[in-house]
Each structure stands twice: as C-alpha cells, then as structure tokens.
Amino acid sequence: MIVGIDLGTTHSLIGVHGPDGPRLFPNAHGELLTPSVVSLDGDAVLVGAPARERLVSRPGQSVAHFKRWMGSDRETRLGDRVFRAEELSALVLRSLLADAEAALGQKVEEAVISVPAYFSDAQRKATRAAGELAGIRVERLINEPTAAALAYGLQQRDEEGRVLVLDLGGGTFDVSLLELFEGVVEVHASAGDNFLGGEDFLQVLEQAFLAEHGLRADRISPAERAQLLRRLERLKRELSQQGQCSLDITLAGQSRAWQLDEARYAQLCEPLLQRMRTPIERALRDARLQPDALDDIVLVGGAVRMPMISRLVTRMFGRLPLRHINPDQAVALGAAVAAGLKARDQSLQETVLTDVCPYTLGTQVSRRGADGGERTGYFHPIIQRNSVVPVSREDNFFPMHDHQTLLIIDIYQGESPTVDRNIKLGELRIPLPGKGPASEKGVTTRFTYDVNGLLQVEVTEHASGTRHELILEQNPGLLSPVQIQQRLAALGNLKIHPxxxxxxxxxxxxxxxxxxxxxxxxxxxxxxxxxxxxxxxxxxxxxxxxxxxxxxxxxxxxxxxx
Known part of the structure; x- marks a missing residue:
C-alpha cells in the first residue's frame, strides 16, 4: 500500500488514491489536520493535538516548526533527550501512518511525500531519512506546487495551459510555473523562500503587540510566550474572517488589551508581502513569460486565507486566483494522486510529471585580474537552476600554474557569484602529472542530476584519461546510514501513546x-x-x-x- 503525505511545518495530512479519487484519513480526534508538534511525557511521545496543547503547559518538553531545520545538524532537547529534525518528523509520520492503517486495515509500506519546491538537496535527503526512521520506504518526493496541480486535476484539462502555483504554508513559500499538455505536467521554473510562511506573519503580530505594550520577548516566560502566540494565531484567523478583532491577555502579571484591524495588519506585513513578490518575479523571468501569458493562478497553503495574499496576487496579475479546493488539503490530495500514479492505479489516466533542479550547481574557480593577480572563490555554474531533470552538463577546467600536481573540484549549490555565500556539497581531489604546461593538463567535469535529487560528479583527467567519480548521496549535516540505524534503535525505545x-x-x-x-x-x-x-x-x-x-x-x- 502506497500513501501520499503532506509533511507540513504547521500541520500534516495523509491520504490514499482509490476508485473514487483521493481521500484523506482523519486522526484519532476526527480531524484531517494533525498538528506537526511533538511532546515528550517521560518515555512516552505525544504527537499532534495533545502535543500542541503542551506547548503552553510544558514548553521545555514540546516543539513545533522543526520542518525548517530539515537538512541541518540542529538538535532540540526535550526533557533529557535530544532529537534531530528528521527524528521529530519521523514521529509525526508514525502518527499519520497509524491513522492510515487504522482506516485501511492494512500496513502501509511506502509513501510519496510532498516537499517545498525550493527544498535543497540536503533537505530532500533529510525528508527521505525521516521516512526511513518512521519505517516506510520513500522512493518519490513530489514538489508541493506540482501536487497542488494534481489535486486540481489540471493535468486532465483538454487544452494546453500555463499555471502559476503559489504555495504559502506555515513555514515556506513556493512558486512553480507549470505547463500542462496531453497528460504532461512540466515544471518550467521554481522559486521560493524556505523561511517565509504563516509563522512569519504570526511573528509580525507578536512584535507589534510587544512593542505597543513595551514588552520584550526575552522578558516573558516560555509558557507565557506560547500562550501569547496561541492567542495571536486565533486573532490572525479572526482578522481574515471579520476584519477587526481584539485581544485581552495577562502577561507579566498585568492584563493587556489590544485591538487591530485587517488593514493595519496588512500594513505591518508589507515587508513580507514584498518578499513574496521576489520569487514570483524570478520564476516568471526564468520561464521567460509575461504575466498575461498565464492561464491560471492557483493559491494553496493555509496562510493564503489572509485577504492580503489574494489582494497581492490580484494586483500583480489583474485577475482573481483559484482557491476552490481547501487550501490546507490541496497538497495532501495531490500527494495521494501521485501515490496512485506510482501504484499505477487504473482509475488514473497516464500522467507524466517532470521536474527541475531548484538550485544552480557548480564549482569554485580562480580568475586572473587585469593586473595579473589571482583571485579565488568565484562560483562557476555547470547546471543552471530550473534545468529540466534528469540533466547532465560538462565543462573543462585547467590548473592555474605549470607543474601543478593537484586540482580540487569543489561542488557548490546556490545563486551567489562567490562560493562563500553558496552551500558546499563536497569535493574531488584530482592528482595531475606535474609536468608540462598547465594548458595540457585540464580535466573534463560532468554533473548529472536525476529526478530523485541524486548528483553524480565525474571528472576525467586529460593527460592520463583517469576517471574520478563522486555520488553525493550524503551532505554535511545529514545522517549516514549507520547513524540512521542508531537513531532508529533509539526511537524504538520510546513508547508511542496508543x-x-x-x-x-x-x-x-x-x-x-x-x-x-x-x-x-x-x-x-x-x-x-x-x-x-x-x-x-x-x-x-x-x-x-x-x-x-x-x-x-x-x-x-x-x-x-x-
């Protein structure tokens, strides 16, 4: 059995594709949305609604928003135990799988998990590791905007079309420009911001409230801050529906009142709205399209319920976006469709999904200036961002000096012209003969990037024809296979509440x-x-x-x- 999972920053969902289409499974509380929150109660783990409640009463034993730390080596202490983001995500996945298995009456063995389109190579591998820690196989990741297109059934439309999908979730903002024709969903461009989401709009409210009352976040207790954020989250939702709301709360021993209307909130959020414009404009520029060439604009993600988001899109494109599918559920429904496609469900028409490499991949080079001096640290792209995958590109490189005996091929990911602002993925050290002029001792370097996010680097040394290879299955900050097994054993000692x-x-x-x-x-x-x-x-x-x-x-x- 293959399921589709939306592993979100704020909430997560799970579903499957059946004869009647995609359907989502409720959790033990009868809700489709499971809060992506984990809390430790002794040696027992709480996930979802009970864990979210404990953010106020047990802040030192509870954690949320850990999706933002995927692909890093950041650790979180809950009680006397320490967890990585992959492990916390695995605990959420286990809870979702228990809900699916209770509804299906059979064991789930594989999942298609949605990820932000702008997730890096390391973040995608961390998501797969979370699946492995949860005890399932994750061969396929699907970009969240592509999943949303599947949920809308856009791949089944009769005519060709270009669709811009804007996905504003709890922690990330994704932009994907898709072209749809004859059952093909082809991604033309992706852009986004992995640190822009509904939680950032919530922080704007917190900062405004604290400033108005002369308070500092570090001067109130963790429990009081969690209480404040919870009440502000409710205020944010009420503003989207009513336009004006008030808040009364006791902090630092005093009762505090606050009133806010939606217009003032939009004004406070203007810097975030400007940040949203940048990846939208980048995706259009990369796809070489004008706004009037788009056929549809689709909004997904719970944060798009804020009226200011629809107004931003309407101002930019002069039309109303589509939002008739529940924005919280669209990505999960699309992931379930993708799971059905992978399982070759007979009720689905054949659909081809293409993807792009979300970041530029390249190497470090040195350059000689007009004065003849050498300057290092320049980034040389080999695979440009938004290249359709699978993709393979090569380039030739030469040592800077005669008699040089070593050439280092560094592998970087990013969009900066200098490597110090990009992410180093690995390196290959190539021995050179050491004789003769530099121009005769170059290397051919080939980067190959596949649909599963696997990067293969091949370097062939010209003088001897010797071939060197590096497959970047791991990145700095990621768990090795041995570490995954060790962490899996440690998680096995935790009791999951029935x-x-x-x-x-x-x-x-x-x-x-x-x-x-x-x-x-x-x-x-x-x-x-x-x-x-x-x-x-x-x-x-x-x-x-x-x-x-x-x-x-x-x-x-x-x-x-x-």
Missing part, C-alpha cells in the same frame, strides 16, 4: 494549558481535571467518552467567554 488514548490525552493537555492561562479559573479547572482522571481510572469506556464530551464542551465555553 491511538485510542489520543482523545483523552488531548483533553487533559488542553485542560492543563487553560490552567496555565486562566488564573481566575484554576480551582474550577483543577476540579474538572480530578473528575476526568477519576473517569479514566474507572476504565469504563462509555463513562470516559461521556465525561470527555461534557468536559470538552465546558472548555469550549470557557475559551469563548470574554
């Missing part, structure tokens, strides 16, 4: 969060907690379900009260 207990755990975590937030209601909340724990101790399932529903309604009423 799926049927998730609803109870979420209610308890929510009650603990409200206890931290509502000081004047603490006695009542403590009594409710004691009553519910008594129900849990009884192991009387009908009583537990009845008390849980009543407690949830009471908590809803408390949160809605002014």
């Amino acid at each position: 799926r049927d207990a998730q609803q109870n755990l979420a209610v308890v975590a929510r009650l603990e969060r409200l206890y931290a937030e509502y000081i004047d209601q603490r006695q009542t909340l403590q009594e409710w907690l004691a009553q519910f724990r008594s129900a849990l101790d009884s192991q009387d399932l009908p009583r537990i379900a009845r008390d849980r529903d009543e407690l949830s309604q009471a908590l809803d009423t408390l949160e809605r009260s002014p």
Whole structure:
C-alpha cells in the first residue's frame, strides 16, 4: 500500500488514491489536520493535538516548526533527550501512518511525500531519512506546487495551459510555473523562500503587540510566550474572517488589551508581502513569460486565507486566483494522486510529471585580474537552476600554474557569484602529472542530476584519461546510514501513546494549558481535571467518552467567554 503525505511545518495530512479519487484519513480526534508538534511525557511521545496543547503547559518538553531545520545538524532537547529534525518528523509520520492503517486495515509500506519546491538537496535527503526512521520506504518526493496541480486535476484539462502555483504554508513559500499538455505536467521554473510562511506573519503580530505594550520577548516566560502566540494565531484567523478583532491577555502579571484591524495588519506585513513578490518575479523571468501569458493562478497553503495574499496576487496579475479546493488539503490530495500514479492505479489516466533542479550547481574557480593577480572563490555554474531533470552538463577546467600536481573540484549549490555565500556539497581531489604546461593538463567535469535529487560528479583527467567519480548521496549535516540505524534503535525505545488514548490525552493537555492561562479559573479547572482522571481510572469506556464530551464542551465555553 502506497500513501501520499503532506509533511507540513504547521500541520500534516495523509491520504490514499482509490476508485473514487483521493481521500484523506482523519486522526484519532476526527480531524484531517494533525498538528506537526511533538511532546515528550517521560518515555512516552505525544504527537499532534495533545502535543500542541503542551506547548503552553510544558514548553521545555514540546516543539513545533522543526520542518525548517530539515537538512541541518540542529538538535532540540526535550526533557533529557535530544532529537534531530528528521527524528521529530519521523514521529509525526508514525502518527499519520497509524491513522492510515487504522482506516485501511492494512500496513502501509511506502509513501510519496510532498516537499517545498525550493527544498535543497540536503533537505530532500533529510525528508527521505525521516521516512526511513518512521519505517516506510520513500522512493518519490513530489514538489508541493506540482501536487497542488494534481489535486486540481489540471493535468486532465483538454487544452494546453500555463499555471502559476503559489504555495504559502506555515513555514515556506513556493512558486512553480507549470505547463500542462496531453497528460504532461512540466515544471518550467521554481522559486521560493524556505523561511517565509504563516509563522512569519504570526511573528509580525507578536512584535507589534510587544512593542505597543513595551514588552520584550526575552522578558516573558516560555509558557507565557506560547500562550501569547496561541492567542495571536486565533486573532490572525479572526482578522481574515471579520476584519477587526481584539485581544485581552495577562502577561507579566498585568492584563493587556489590544485591538487591530485587517488593514493595519496588512500594513505591518508589507515587508513580507514584498518578499513574496521576489520569487514570483524570478520564476516568471526564468520561464521567460509575461504575466498575461498565464492561464491560471492557483493559491494553496493555509496562510493564503489572509485577504492580503489574494489582494497581492490580484494586483500583480489583474485577475482573481483559484482557491476552490481547501487550501490546507490541496497538497495532501495531490500527494495521494501521485501515490496512485506510482501504484499505477487504473482509475488514473497516464500522467507524466517532470521536474527541475531548484538550485544552480557548480564549482569554485580562480580568475586572473587585469593586473595579473589571482583571485579565488568565484562560483562557476555547470547546471543552471530550473534545468529540466534528469540533466547532465560538462565543462573543462585547467590548473592555474605549470607543474601543478593537484586540482580540487569543489561542488557548490546556490545563486551567489562567490562560493562563500553558496552551500558546499563536497569535493574531488584530482592528482595531475606535474609536468608540462598547465594548458595540457585540464580535466573534463560532468554533473548529472536525476529526478530523485541524486548528483553524480565525474571528472576525467586529460593527460592520463583517469576517471574520478563522486555520488553525493550524503551532505554535511545529514545522517549516514549507520547513524540512521542508531537513531532508529533509539526511537524504538520510546513508547508511542496508543491511538485510542489520543482523545483523552488531548483533553487533559488542553485542560492543563487553560490552567496555565486562566488564573481566575484554576480551582474550577483543577476540579474538572480530578473528575476526568477519576473517569479514566474507572476504565469504563462509555463513562470516559461521556465525561470527555461534557468536559470538552465546558472548555469550549470557557475559551469563548470574554
């Protein structure tokens, strides 16, 4: 069984393609969206809604937004354990897989996982490693904008068309320009910002609130800051629907009130909106297209619900974008379609997906200036960004000096003219004969990049014909196969709370969060907690379900009260 997964910064979803098309699986709480949050409770792991509630009550044992750290060696301490982003993502994947297997009644063995189009080589490999740590095979990654196109069924349209997909998720912004014809989805250009998403728009609210009340983020406790962010997230959603909202919250021992309207919020977010324009313009420029050559513009990602996003797109292109599929679900539905295509589902018409290399790949060279002096550190592109993959390109390089005995071919990824601002992926050290003029001792260097993000570098030394090869399956900061097995064993020691207990755990975590937030209601909340724990101790399932529903309604009423 192959499933499709949207492993998101804020929320994650899982689905499958069946005879009636793609469908998504609800979690234990009956929700399609599982918060991408992990919390440690002793040796037990909480994922999703109960973990999100503990961001306030247990900030030192809970973490969110770790997708932004994929492909790096950053580690997060939860309690007395340390986790990498791949491991945290694997715990989310395990929770999603449990939901899918509960609905399907069979084991899931493989997944197609969506990734931001602008994810680097290292970030894509880290995503595959997360799948391996979760116990599934991940042979195929699909770019999120391409998945969104599949969700809209754009590959099935009768006429040719050019579609611009804008995907503003919780942590990343992706732009992809697709051409669709005769069942082919061809990516012409990708651009984006891996550090621009809904969370950044939330930070604008936080900074504005703190500035107005003369507060500093480092002067309030982690629990209070988590509480503030949660309330501001609710405010952000209400602004998208109502246009004007207010907030009352107790911080640092004082009650703080704040009012904001959508127009003022858009003004505060203007620098972020300008950052969105840059990758949109870059994708159009790379594809050599004018805005009026586009047939459709598609918005996906939960953050596109903000009215300012639609206004930005309408101003840039003079038309309204498509947004009739739930923007939170579009990528997951498309990933499920991609899973169906990989499984050769008979209900799907044959579709060909092409992709592009999202970054320029090249090497470091030295150049002689007009004064004859040598200057190193220049970037020489070999595969330009947005080249259709698979792609293979070669170039010739020569030593700078006669009798030089070593040539170093550094492999870099990036868009800067100097290598110090690009990412080094690896290097090959090529011995040279050491005799004769430099012009006779060059090398031919070939870069080959495939659909799975694998880069092969071949260097042939001219004088002897000796061939050297480097396959960049690993990057600095990524786990090696041995490390993956070690981390897999360590994760195996953690207990994952059973799926049927998730609803109870979420209610308890929510009650603990409200206890931290509502000081004047603490006695009542403590009594409710004691009553519910008594129900849990009884192991009387009908009583537990009845008390849980009543407690949830009471908590809803408390949160809605002014």
